[in-house]
Amino acid sequence: MDLQFSPEEEAFRAEVRAFLKDHLPPELAAKVKAGQRLTRFDQENWHAILNKKGWLAYHWPQEFGGTGWSPVQKFIFDDECALAGGPRLVPFGLSMLGPVLIKYGNEAQKSHWLPRILNGDDWWCQGYSEPGAGSDLASLKTTAVRHGDHYIVNGQKTWTTQGQHANMMFCLVRTNKEVKSQQGISFVLIDMNQPGVEVRPIRTLDGDKEVNEVFLTDVKVPLENLVGEENKGWTYAKYLLTYERTGIAGVGFSMAGLEKLKVIAQRVQRNGKPLIEDPQFATRMAKVEIELLNMATTNLRVIASVADGGVPGAESSMLKIKGTVIRQELLSLVRRAMGPYALPFIEEAQFAEYADAPVGPKEAATAAAAYFNYRKLSIFGGSNEIQRNIISKMILGL
Amino acid sequence: MNFQLDEDRRMLADALGRYLSEQYSTDYRNKAAYGAQGFSADTYAKLAELGAIGALFKEADGGFGGDGVDISVVFEALGTHLVAEPLLGALLVGRALTEAGSDVQKAQLEGIIGGETIAALAHDEPANHYELNRVATSAQTEGDGWVLNGSKAVVLFGDQAQLLLVSARTAGAVGDEAGISLFLVPGDAAGISSRGYGRIDGGHAAELVLANVKVGADALLGKLGEGHALLERICGFGLLALAAESLGAMDVAKNHTLEYLRTRKQFGVPIGSFQALQHRMADLLLEAEQARSAVINAAAAIDNPDYLEREKALSAAKYSVGQIGTLMAEEAIQMHGGIGVTWELPLAHYAKRIIMIDHQLGDMDHHLARYIALQAQERAAAKAA
Ligand SMILES: Cc1cc2nc3c(=O)[nH]c(=O)nc-3n(C[C@H](O)[C@H](O)[C@H](O)COP(=O)(O)OP(=O)(O)OC[C@H]3O[C@@H](n4cnc5c(N)ncnc54)[C@H](O)[C@@H]3O)c2cc1C
Numbered sequence: 158m159d160l161q162f163s164p165e166e167e168a169f170r171a172e173v174r175a176f177l178k179d180h181l182p183p184e185l186a187a188k189v190k191a192g193q194r195l196t197r198f199d200q201e202n203w204h205a206i207l208n209k210k211g212w213l214a215y216h217w218p219q220e221f222g223g224t225g226w227s228p229v230q231k232f233i234f235d236d237e238c239a240l241a242g243g244p245r246l247v248p249f250g251l252s253m254l255g256p257v258l259i260k261y262g263n264e265a266q267k268s269h270w271l272p273r274i275l276n277g278d279d280w281w282c283q284g285y286s287e288p289g290a291g292s293d294l295a296s297l298k299t300t301a302v303r304h305g306d307h308y309i310v311n312g313q314k315t316w317t318t319q320g321q322h323a324n325m326m327f328c329l330v331r332t333n334k335e336v337k338s339q340q341g342i343s344f345v346l347i348d349m350n351q352p353g354v355e356v357r358p359i360r361t362l363d364g365d366k367e368v369n370e371v372f373l374t375d376v377k378v379p380l381e382n383l384v385g386e387e388n389k390g391w392t393y394a395k396y397l398l399t400y401e402r403t404g405i406a407g408v409g410f411s412m413a414g415l416e417k418l419k420v421i422a423q424r425v426q427r428n429g430k431p432l433i434e435d436p437q438f439a440t441r442m443a444k445v446e447i448e449l450l451n452m453a454t455t456n457l458r459v460i461a462s463v464a465d466g467g468v469p470g471a472e473s474s475m476l477k478i479k480g481t482v483i484r485q486e487l488l489s490l491v492r493r494a495m496g497p498y499a500l501p502f503i504e505e506a507q508f509a510e511y512a513d514a515p516v517g518p519k520e521a522a523t524a525a526a527a528y529f530n531y532r533k534l535s536i537f538g539g540s541n542e543i544q545r546n547i548i549s550k551m552i553l554g555l
Numbered sequence: 556m557n558f559q560l561d562e563d564r565r566m567l568a569d570a571l572g573r574y575l576s577e578q579y580s581t582d583y584r585n586k587a588a589y590g591a592q593g594f595s596a597d598t599y600a601k602l603a604e605l606g607a608i609g610a611l612f613k614e615a616d617g618g619f620g621g622d623g624v625d626i627s628v629v630f631e632a633l634g635t636h637l638v639a640e641p642l643l644g645a646l647l648v649g650r651a652l653t654e655a656g657s658d659v660q661k662a663q664l665e666g667i668i669g670g671e672t673i674a675a676l677a678h679d680e681p682a683n684h685y686e687l688n689r690v691a692t693s694a695q696t697e698g699d700g701w702v703l704n705g706s707k708a709v710v711l712f713g714d715q716a717q718l719l720l721v722s723a724r725t726a727g728a729v730g731d732e733a734g735i736s737l738f739l740v741p742g743d744a745a746g747i748s749s750r751g752y753g754r755i756d757g758g759h760a761a762e763l764v765l766a767n768v769k770v771g772a773d774a775l776l777g778k779l780g781e782g783h784a785l786l787e788r789i790c791g792f793g794l795l796a797l798a799a800e801s802l803g804a805m806d807v808a809k810n811h812t813l814e815y816l817r818t819r820k821q822f823g824v825p826i827g828s829f830q831a832l833q834h835r836m837a838d839l840l841l842e843a844e845q846a847r848s849a850v851i852n853a854a855a856a857i858d859n860p861d862y863l864e865r866e867k868a869l870s871a872a873k874y875s876v877g878q879i880g881t882l883m884a885e886e887a888i889q890m891h892g893g894i895g896v897t898w899e900l901p902l903a904h905y906a907k908r909i910i911m912i913d914h915q916l917g918d919m920d921h922h923l924a925r926y927i928a929l930q931a932q933e934r935a936a937a938k939a940a
């Protein structure tokens with residue numbers, strides 16, 4: 158056993174760090190660190206910067222533009238990016254659809270869509286959930302009926318994150334109603350810029366509008382946009398979800414969150430002393446820090462146990478549960494640290510362009526909103542309850 | 556023993572409940588609470604008319620209630636209906652007047668009880684963290700009056716209040732209990748500038764800057780330099796009120812969640828049939844009962860002359876609703892799944908209010924620490940006796 162990073166790994170870390178120092182735009186890092194809302198440009202710009210370096214789709218196989226990094230290198234990269242204030246990569250094309258196309262797509266699909274993901278030509282969104290099909294995803298009702306050289310799709314998708322930006326959606330549709338629900342699902346790619354697709358924003362409790370409902374009425378989908386085989390979509394959907402879950406663990410973001418919390422807790426005073434010296438606050442901080450350090454190692458153990466290029470299976474559920482709970486606790490502590498200043502909420506102050514003086518500590522502008530918004534972490538990507546069910550079944554055999 | 560409300564309180568609770576159920580839908584509330592003023596003047600007037608404000612004060616002071624149960628009945632109803640209107644300010648400032656006001660000062664109560672005067676406690680400052688003693692705002696004598704200078708933070712409806720109760724230091728250093736005095740200051744006094752803003756849970760607050768605000772000798776409320784005890788006393792009423800409000804809001808969150816578990820179907824069955832959720836719902840039920848008991852204890856203790864008994868019960872209640880409220884809000888959202896984080900769902904606004912109550916007049920950590928300190932005082936007193 159060797160828990161040290163090797164000299165090569167440390168050298169890699171230094172290389173990543175140097176790259177970030179030179180290429181991560183400081184204004185963008187500042188926004189991310191402040192928890193401010195990012196624009197579409199911010200996200201696309203960061204993708205483009207990484208793509209230019211050849212580091213965007215770092216977990217894809219090299220032949221498709223991946224880096225050939227080891228699992229530990231990927232971990233180090235995530236960690237360094239998050240600590241430097243790099244935004245979360247938009248996962249839909251890169252970490253969700255990409256791997257599915259690589260594994261299950263045909264040659265034409267790979268050569269058409271994968272380079273477009275790298276170049277940012279398409280903005281993808283995920284059309285899985287429906288109003289009646291959340292945790293029980295396989296009960297989805299959106300139908301696709303063959304009609305000559307295309308499908309006609311009808312139904313409603315919901316919770317479509319950043320669907321307002323998207324021109325493409327990978328979508329689960331029902332192509333056979335006669336069989337067991339998991340068996341009649343297909344995985345198709347839908348062009349959002351066509352008649353019959355309507356996107357309506359859903360406002361979240363913090364006032365943000367990052368999720369949407371998508372209504373599909375007689376939408377035409379060419380047969381060449383079917384990924385893999387008809388009625389086998391559930392297999393691909395599940396494969397994609399393990400990628401999604403591992404990404405949600407967000408160890409690097411928690412590390413960055415912990416650093417931010419420490420800075421705040423040293424500055425905010427309670428009874429004339431820094432909050433970090435308050436026994437109760439210090440206890441909570443220490444607990445979450447220990448959990449996070451344990452989690453980082455668990456994460457490394459899980460990635461080390463899978464072959465290069467592979468994905469963890471049910472273990473990704475452990476990472477998702479722990480990772481999200483830790484991030485939520487960190488956000489909760491930032492909120493608490495604000496004291497009465499958690500109450501003010503100025504919508505415009507969520508954006509970097511807000512020029513007025515902050516109300517209270519500068520972190521207060523986003524603290525409570527982020528805490529509320531990130532309650533979603535334990536809900537999306539398969540709720541933490543569903544992850545526990547998966548662990549019970551797949552790992553424990555219960 | 557009898558835990559039933561008596562006739563008068565029940566009638567008050569019923570009347571408030573009926574009015575709010577009929578006239579104060581979540582939609583209506585949200586329009587007002589997240590709107591330009593942060594509350595509805597019509598609703599506030601109506602609440603005054605129904606006696607919701609009067610019930611917070613004793614008959615001798617022009618009200619018709621004023622004990623712990625009255626306060627908790629009113630605020631529990633406000634919590635149940637997520638009322639954003641400025642009743643907390645009325646309670647805090649009004650009770651300061653009844654506790655320590657001169658006859659002339661007390662005359663202001665009528666306007667408060669009638670709902671014509673919006674009142675606000677301006678105590679918190681940018682650099683305090685719920686502490687009552689960390690007052691940096693200063694009041695210096697000038698002629699036979701006072702000049703106030705300083706900044707006040709997150710004053711609820713502070714930009715709209717006609718009457719402010721301002722804590723200021725007349726002696727001592729920041730952090731001392733001695734040397735704090737309380738002043739009644741008209742909201743539009745020259746030298747006050749305010750920056751109002753909406754709150755994440757609805758309603759408004761403001762940052763106030765007091766620059767050479769001149770008030771007369773009659774502005775001093777209570778004894779010079781002894782404002783800390785008065786502040787602690789009125790905040791005690793606030794702790795009871797906020798705990799009761801949280802309780803009302805928690806009950807709704809609990810009921811909505813229970814209803815959702817019964818009706819939301821996944822995997823062909825109501826999600827409430829999953830034991831993983833049943834046990835958590837059962838915990839929420841028993842925790843909510845614990846919160847109710849904490850509020851009952853606080854209501855019973857609010858006029859207890861024994862300082863330590865009283866203050867322990869008040870801190871215990873605020874700690875309890877902080878702790879339990881956080882659990883309730885987070886669990887309620889979680890068990891609702893995606894819909895739980897949407898603006899459209901009333902529950903989301905209840906969750907925000909419940910969490911934000913923990914940010915008013917001291918959070919659970921603050922009150923746990925205070926409880927421990929009060930216990931230490933108790934031990935010291937026992938030793939001395
Ligand atoms: C902000 C946000 C963004 C999202 N983005 C996307 C997106 O881009 N694309 C997309 O397709 N989807 C997205 N989702 C949807 C997300 O995946 C679902 O919300 C999630 O799967 C839960 O489904 P549901 O909301 O219908 O909750 P429900 O399935 O109704 O669950 C309600 C509650 O019951 C629990 N529960 C359900 N079944 C069980 C069980 N068997 N045992 C124990 N507990 C159970 C759940 O854990 C939850 O607590 C997003 C959701 C959110 C909140």
